[in-house]
Amino acid sequence: MLIAFNKPMNVLSQFTDEGKWPGLKRWIDVAGVYAAGRLDRDSEGLLILTDDGRMQARLTDPARRTPKTYLAQVEGRPQPSALEALRGGVTLKDGATRPAEVAAVDAPDWLWPRDPPVRMRKTVPDAWLRLTITEGRNRQVRRMCAHVGLPVLRLVRWQVGDWTLDGLAPGTWQAI
Incomplete structure (x- = not known):
């Protein structure tokens, strides 16, 4: 089953x-x-x-290497260099990650409200990324995004395989 x-x-x-x-x-x-x-x-x-x-x-x-796709709401605006770093794989404390597929996307209009709501700051913009990884380390997507200066505010796994x-x-x- x-x-x-x-x-x-x-x-x-x-x-x-x-x-x-x-x-x-x-x-x-x-x-x-x-x-x-x-x-x-x-x-x-x-x-x-x-x-x-x-x-x-x-x-x-x-x-x-089962692909897992996430939608991540991040703090800040993703710069091309940050996205390229994720695409190439980044080095975390537990070693280098495999390259990720990543793209900046519009906020998903189908997504349900989160409970509790995401903490927003008026002076700091946010953005959405769609990331696909093929490994599953502890808090990997959050750590990868933080590594390139984009702390994750909300993380939703959309797809597995x-x-x-x-x-x-x-x-x-x-x-x-």
Whole structure:
């Protein structure tokens, strides 16, 4: 079984609650499925769950290079040099990243409001990036963007492999 879940903000990518943060069991009442990969508590979007260990390994194995596409609202205006640095791969504390596909995009008009809302500063502009990476290090997109001077304000995973969030409201899931 494969499940696509639109993980809301401040939800953990595990079934058990931890402190004040809820786990997936509040939304998904299906026995024997586990997340294939993770989304940080403060990130939103597509989380794939499966009961198939081989599928879980295939989706998370760095050697497979499963593409994951994110929409990132960043603080500041992306300069061409920052986008080129991301496209070439940047060196983080845990080593060089693989090159990312990245483009500045318009704010998505289909995106739901975030709860809590993004903190905005009147004197600092923001912009949206669409990034596709083929690895999945801890907080990787956030760290890559910060490395080039574009701190992430909001991060939404749109796609994993061929699966997208299309048609999934926050906190809802469907079998795929």
